Amino acid sequence: MKKTDNILVWQWGRRGAGPKIAVEFSNALRSVVNSNVYLSLSTHAEIIAQNSSFKNDIPVKTYQSIGGYLKRVVQSPLLMIYLYKKIKNLKISLAICTMPGPLDLLMVATLKLLRIPCVVIIHDVYPHPGDGYIGQHFLQNQLIKQSSLVVTFSQYIYEKILSENIVNQNKVIAGWHPAFSYSAQKNYEKSRGKEVRLLNFGRLLFYKGLDLLDESLKKISSNQPYIMRIVGYGPQTVVLDRLNEHPNVVVENRWVPENEIADLMEWADVVILPYREASQSGIAATALAFGKPILITNVGGLAEQFKHEDLVFLCEPTIIDIAKGLETILKLSFPLTRKKHDAEEEWKKLARHVVDTVTSKLA
Structure with a gap:
């Protein structure tokens, strides 16, 4: 111009x-x-x-x-x-x-x-x-x-x-x-335990597939210990209550300010996004910028956006497929590393x- x-x-x-x-x-x-x-x-x-x-x-x-x-x-x-x-x-x-x-x-x-x-x-x-x-x-x-x-x-x-x-x-x-670009303020590697750290981040709404995630967690047979944080803002629902009842799941129903997002990404070993529908995902793209592996469902434009990426696990939006994806991830050796997106x-x-x-x- x-x-x-x-x-x-x-x-x-x-x-x-x-x-x-x-x-x-x-x-x-x-x-x-x-x-x-x-x-x-x-x-x-x-x-x-x-x-x-x-x-x-x-x-x-x-x-x-x-x-x-x-x-x-x-x-x-x-x-x-x-x-x-x-x-x-x-x-x-x-x-x-x-x-x-x-x-x-x-x-x-x-x-x-x-x-x-x-x-x-x-x-x-x-x-x-x-x-x-x-x-x-x-x-x-x-x-x-x-x-x-x-x-x-x-x-x-x-x-x-x-x-x-x-x-x-x-x-x-x-x-x-x-x-999205964010700057982290903490170093979680210094305090990591044996658990694989799984993060679900975003609006806590039905189309995000949290009900599928709840049922999928019940079907995991892996002995690998993990902790999952479900962080975001939305109406308090029965699904969130059920997720919170899992012994290794913590639901944080709150608005996450800009200056906390990088720390969430740094904390995670894997980002879990079991969407029922989606057009594209800024959250998943941001996870790649932090070098994080992703489990994400094959809906909307997500396969187009992520199918060629290393350590992106695409699964169908069903309870069985999400559970299989979670088990596959839990069998891997952590921490995993992948090239960070700029x-x-x-x-x-x-x-x-x-x-x-x-x-x-x-x-």
Whole structure:
């Protein structure tokens, strides 16, 4: 892109993968393009609160409740005026949304007034059970229709979005999900025991397959001692109660802040992800960046993402297959080592791909 181009990256979620992806992607863009790259995050973004070095060029006050969301909708003309002035002053020539949210149509409407092309990165075609927000599918489809181009994080979603006739093929770019980068603060090797350390990390929702994991653990016949931590946030369910009853399983139902994720990954010998459905997995990609073996189910775009990786054990999303996978892992000699993925380089590669393709398509 030309030196005079200015790119805006925005994502207005408060915590989790959304703001993290915006920061990773904007950092990568700064390394691969001859352009000024600006960032717009929520004023409530956890990642900003934990790292004051991130510059939030267009801070947006979002909401923390349904009532707060409705208030922001009522105030939408004021938000659009604010965005219009900020974006015009920065002379933005391209805007990229790294994960859709409820207020993004206001940004897209503002960009249209300024005749600035907009690219939206789509992670799923439909919300997973128990995930997302009210009206997510409708709002996302409207966002796709109003955008200039759409980027997917897997070939699986690329093909699915086309099969649903949501958008024309010439408007979609297939990408991939890089690993997230985190810095660990502890060294767990100094205090490791004989147990194999298994980690299940992520939202504690039905589609994550925790019920399959519960039943699979009952069928393990291996004598190898292990301890499993199931860490993440979700509704307290009977399945979580049952998992907690296993003598070697600990369920930590809590939100995990950004600065604790690296320590979780360093603690683990293997990351266990028995999904019932998935489009791609940022958690599994991050585990590879820490050099961790993975047991993951063959659903959605996961085989596409991980089938060629060393020490990634793919199994079918059934109790028997997950149990067999766990037994296979417990028979291995630990600690296992595998080549670590370079998260920073993965994001740079994706940023180059997106910018080059966008430039070509919008030329």
